[in-house]
Amino acid sequence: MRLSDLVAEMIGAAANNEPLRIRAGGSKDFYGGMLAGKLLDVSAHRGIVAYEPTELYVTARCGTPLVEIEAALAECGQMLAFEPPHFGRATLGGCVAAGLAGPRRQQAGGVRDFVLGVKLVDGRGLVHDFGGQVMKNVAGYDVSRLLAGSLGTLGVLAEVTLKVLPRPRAEQTLRFDLDEGAALALLNEWGGQPLPVSASFWSAGQLWLRLSGAQAAVASAVARLADQFGGQTVDGEKHWISVREQTHPAFAGTCLWRLALPTTTPALGLDGLGAIEWGGGLRWYAGDAVPAAVLRERAEQAGGHAVLYRAPESLRCLEGAFAPLAPPLLALHRRLKKSFDPQGILNPGRLYAEF
Amino acid sequence: METAENTFQTDRKALAERLKAILPAHCLLVDDEDLRPYECDGLTAYRELPLAVCLPESEAQVVDILWTCHQLGVPVVARGAGTGLSGGAMPHAQGVVLSMARFNRILRVDRLARLAVVQPGVRNLAVSEAAAPYGLYYAPDPSSQIACTLGGNVAENSGGVHCLKYGLTVHNILRIRVVSIEGEVFEIGSEAPDAPGYDLLALLIGSEGMLGVVTEVTVKLVPKPALAQVVMASFDQVGKAGEAVAAIIAAGIIPAGLEMMDKPATAAVEPYVKAGYDLAAAAILLCESDGTPEEVAEEISRVTAVLTAAGARDIRVSQSEAERLRFWAGRKAAFPAVGRITPDYYCMDGTIPRKRLAEMLAAIAAMEKKYKLRCANVFHAGDGNLHPLIMYDAAKPGEWTRAEAFGAEILELSVRLGGSITGEHGVGIEKINQMCVQYKTRELEVFHRIKAAFDERGLLNPGKAVPSLHRCAEYGQMHVHHGELKFPELERF
Numbered sequence: 126m127r128l129s130d131l132v133a134e135m136i137g138a139a140a141n142n143e144p145l146r147i148r149a150g151g152s153k154d155f156y157g158g159m160l161a162g163k164l165l166d167v168s169a170h171r172g173i174v175a176y177e178p179t180e181l182y183v184t185a186r187c188g189t190p191l192v193e194i195e196a197a198l199a200e201c202g203q204m205l206a207f208e209p210p211h212f213g214r215a216t217l218g219g220c221v222a223a224g225l226a227g228p229r230r231q232q233a234g235g236v237r238d239f240v241l242g243v244k245l246v247d248g249r250g251l252v253h254d255f256g257g258q259v260m261k262n263v264a265g266y267d268v269s270r271l272l273a274g275s276l277g278t279l280g281v282l283a284e285v286t287l288k289v290l291p292r293p294r295a296e297q298t299l300r301f302d303l304d305e306g307a308a309l310a311l312l313n314e315w316g317g318q319p320l321p322v323s324a325s326f327w328s329a330g331q332l333w334l335r336l337s338g339a340q341a342a343v344a345s346a347v348a349r350l351a352d353q354f355g356g357q358t359v360d361g362e363k364h365w366i367s368v369r370e371q372t373h374p375a376f377a378g379t380c381l382w383r384l385a386l387p388t389t390t391p392a393l394g395l396d397g398l399g400a401i402e403w404g405g406g407l408r409w410y411a412g413d414a415v416p417a418a419v420l421r422e423r424a425e426q427a428g429g430h431a432v433l434y435r436a437p438e439s440l441r442c443l444e445g446a447f448a449p450l451a452p453p454l455l456a457l458h459r460r461l462k463k464s465f466d467p468q469g470i471l472n473p474g475r476l477y478a479e480f
Numbered sequence: 481m482e483t484a485e486n487t488f489q490t491d492r493k494a495l496a497e498r499l500k501a502i503l504p505a506h507c508l509l510v511d512d513e514d515l516r517p518y519e520c521d522g523l524t525a526y527r528e529l530p531l532a533v534c535l536p537e538s539e540a541q542v543v544d545i546l547w548t549c550h551q552l553g554v555p556v557v558a559r560g561a562g563t564g565l566s567g568g569a570m571p572h573a574q575g576v577v578l579s580m581a582r583f584n585r586i587l588r589v590d591r592l593a594r595l596a597v598v599q600p601g602v603r604n605l606a607v608s609e610a611a612a613p614y615g616l617y618y619a620p621d622p623s624s625q626i627a628c629t630l631g632g633n634v635a636e637n638s639g640g641v642h643c644l645k646y647g648l649t650v651h652n653i654l655r656i657r658v659v660s661i662e663g664e665v666f667e668i669g670s671e672a673p674d675a676p677g678y679d680l681l682a683l684l685i686g687s688e689g690m691l692g693v694v695t696e697v698t699v700k701l702v703p704k705p706a707l708a709q710v711v712m713a714s715f716d717q718v719g720k721a722g723e724a725v726a727a728i729i730a731a732g733i734i735p736a737g738l739e740m741m742d743k744p745a746t747a748a749v750e751p752y753v754k755a756g757y758d759l760a761a762a763a764i765l766l767c768e769s770d771g772t773p774e775e776v777a778e779e780i781s782r783v784t785a786v787l788t789a790a791g792a793r794d795i796r797v798s799q800s801e802a803e804r805l806r807f808w809a810g811r812k813a814a815f816p817a818v819g820r821i822t823p824d825y826y827c828m829d830g831t832i833p834r835k836r837l838a839e840m841l842a843a844i845a846a847m848e849k850k851y852k853l854r855c856a857n858v859f860h861a862g863d864g865n866l867h868p869l870i871m872y873d874a875a876k877p878g879e880w881t882r883a884e885a886f887g888a889e890i891l892e893l894s895v896r897l898g899g900s901i902t903g904e905h906g907v908g909i910e911k912i913n914q915m916c917v918q919y920k921t922r923e924l925e926v927f928h929r930i931k932a933a934f935d936e937r938g939l940l941n942p943g944k945a946v947p948s949l950h951r952c953a954e955y956g957q958m959h960v961h962h963g964e965l966k967f968p969e970l971e972r973f
Contacts, residue, residue, distance in 0.1 A: 260863035261903035270682030291732030341774030429672035464929035
């Protein structure tokens with residue numbers, strides 16, 4: 126599939142005022158609002174366009190599977206540092222559009238932090254190049270990063286340039302027996318110290334901690350943490366994949382809430398806590414014992430927000446996936462949406478029911 | 481210069497009356513002699529007197545000023561310390577300068593949460609000073625950090641030596657509080673890892689005061705590394721130094737700082753700071769490593785091996801904090817040092833892919849002959865961000881015009897080499913024509929639509945950052961068919 130085919134599809138849809146549902150691997154069909162519109166399958170628009178290890182960037186088309194990109198990077202000892210989930214067959218376009226990062230987010234940053242440039246097909250079928258392939262580019266508004274997490278509502282991310290980083294030289298995992306409160310307290314203490322913590326995961330009385338970096342730094346941190354806090358060295362590789370891919374039992378349930386909170390938020394004491402990630406900044410609640418309104422309110426009071434992450438369709442329709450926006454922000458969102466997609470044909474309702 | 485002078489016609493007296501009702505006398509300047517210090521920012525080649533300067537002390541006053549200006553159709557230019565180098569805070573002749581200098585309080589430093597809540601007029605370095613007792617600091621460190629403010633850093637998405645490893649401003653801000661031109665207050669971002677909806681934080685950071693006025697900033701603090709050491713390497717060819725930079729990255733090393741100076745730059749600096757630079761070298765590299773002592777030792781030994789293999793003629797590793805600071809002193813003082821050997825200099829800010837470094841430097845050498853002006857080069861080699869310092873004498877007829885053309889040619893070559901016209905200084909008024917080279921009509925139209933979504937009447941910092949399509953057409957980079965512009969409903973400023 127060439128870019129011109131994609132553009133032709135978009136122009137056709139715009140002419141007919143026909144809503145489109147943008148999709149490549151379909152690995153995140155569960156995420157966000159309801160799926161509506163005619164399928165625009167972009168999975169055939171694929172392939173790595175450019176990869177320059179010494180310039181630290183990779184450019185690829187939206188339908189390129191993440192595994193393909195990661196395999197190319199691994200050959201040069203590099204990686205996508207935000208460690209995105211694959212959920213089977215995730216592609217680059219969906220990865221950036223959904224904006225979901227994995228365990229390394231707490232150390233490396235989120236998806237948006239690695240977006241350098243995009244080639245975007247907007248709702249009129251116009252192709253735009255925003256950003257570029259250099260680390261520093263502050264010319265014009267930073268539209269590329271705005272698109273991370275926009276769930277395809279502003280256009281098709283035909284091509285994306287991401288910053289890549291070297292793989293850490295060493296990696297070790299420690300496991301501690303700690304209750305929720307003690308784990309949160311320690312995570313925040315450690316966060317303020319020069320420790321190479323690259324991932325954390327707490328569930329059911331166990332805290333897993335991954336340290337990554339220079340050989341010497343990892344070795345000395347592991348020795349210190351094991352000695353002072355009783356951590357045990359364990360083989361963490363499968364564990365971190367199960368966290369990234371959410372196949373760990375803590376994520377199981379018909380309903381899964383994702384709460385993004387300030388890391389210092391104390392234990393919420395809610396029934397159904399599944400797991401804590403990102404040094405306390407991300408908390409997963411499985412189950413439907415707590416009403417949606419209560420969860421949203423508690424998250425907001427703590428200075429964060431709650432996403433109905435994985436749930437039966439009926440509940441997603443009723444509650445909406447994402448926390449409602451304050452009126453001035455919603456108005457801004459509507460105006461921005463209109464500027465990229467005047468007819469409102471791109472992934473309608475996927476982010477918010479209002480547009 | 482094309483701005484919106486013709487579009488905006490402000491009744492100076494009526495404006496002053498309205499502002500007097502909002503602000504106490506000590507917060508409002510209207511007389512020419514009081515306005516004079518505000519006529520330019522760090523780009524002194526362009527000057528303009530505003531009609532008034534407001535120095536509000538509360539957010540409520542900011543709201544009232546913006547609402548009033550919106551009602552009267554008066555342009556507003558927000559300003560921090562005025563250290564910007566692209567004229568982003570140059571006043572508008574028919575408008576108001578909104579100085580945020582009195583918003584200078586650090587509201588909260590939270591050790592456990594590793595963040596600080598500050599007002600926009602707080603100086604960049606003051607944040608790190610306040611965080612120091614907790615072993616934390618604010619990573620982005622523009623060279624002007626002793627004076628520049630956080631509000632200005634947010635507006636320009638400022639960088640600095642630490643960007644390569646720790647990111648730009650956009651990577652280190654958690655939340656901002658914004659007042660719209662209509663006087664509406666909203667917050668974007670959050671102390672949590674992300675916030676619902678579009679990433680407006682990314683859009684606002686680096687928007688050069690065109691989308692809203694920031695009244696509060698929450699910044700991320702990071703643990704201060706236990707140790708920092710710097711390796712200084714000299715090369716007898718600029719190209720070799722460039723290849724050494726690529727080799728460091730290829731070896732999987734992301735230094736805390738990776739900076740390069742060419743011979744004219746070291747020659748200007750050495751007599752001034754006596755940093756011990758190798759004056760016979762064509763270029764020197766400064767490569768900093770930070771972390772735990774073990775980590776630094778490991779990285780320094782690997783960097784040294786890479787530099788040796790890359791053909792460095794001399795390598796020195798700082799043996800004390802005093803020596804590390806002395807190595808850096810030259811790089812940090814490069815601008816004032818060049819200022820001592822020439823009446824004026826013009827600092828450019830292009831970004832190029834690292835591999836094109838030698839090509840760019842050769843081209844700059846050719847331009848020195850073409851424009852009959854000297855140029856010293858200091859740059860953030862790690863991220864390809866060049867700062868050519870073009871030396872000229874404003875008193876000599878024609879020199880400024882030649883310097884300006886020289887700068888424009890460097891920027892346009894940056895774009896052709898696959899880079900950008902600005903890495904950290906912003907577009908402002910300075911590089912507005914080169915925006916027509918970097919972006920096509922379509923992208924510029926999108927920028928105008930985004931602007932309109934926030935500021936329909938185009939009152940915030942008009943004439944900056946995003947050129948009108950008409951301007952691009954005049955600059956000759958855009959073909960306008962039969963003089964017809966698309967989207968005539970959009971205001972062109």
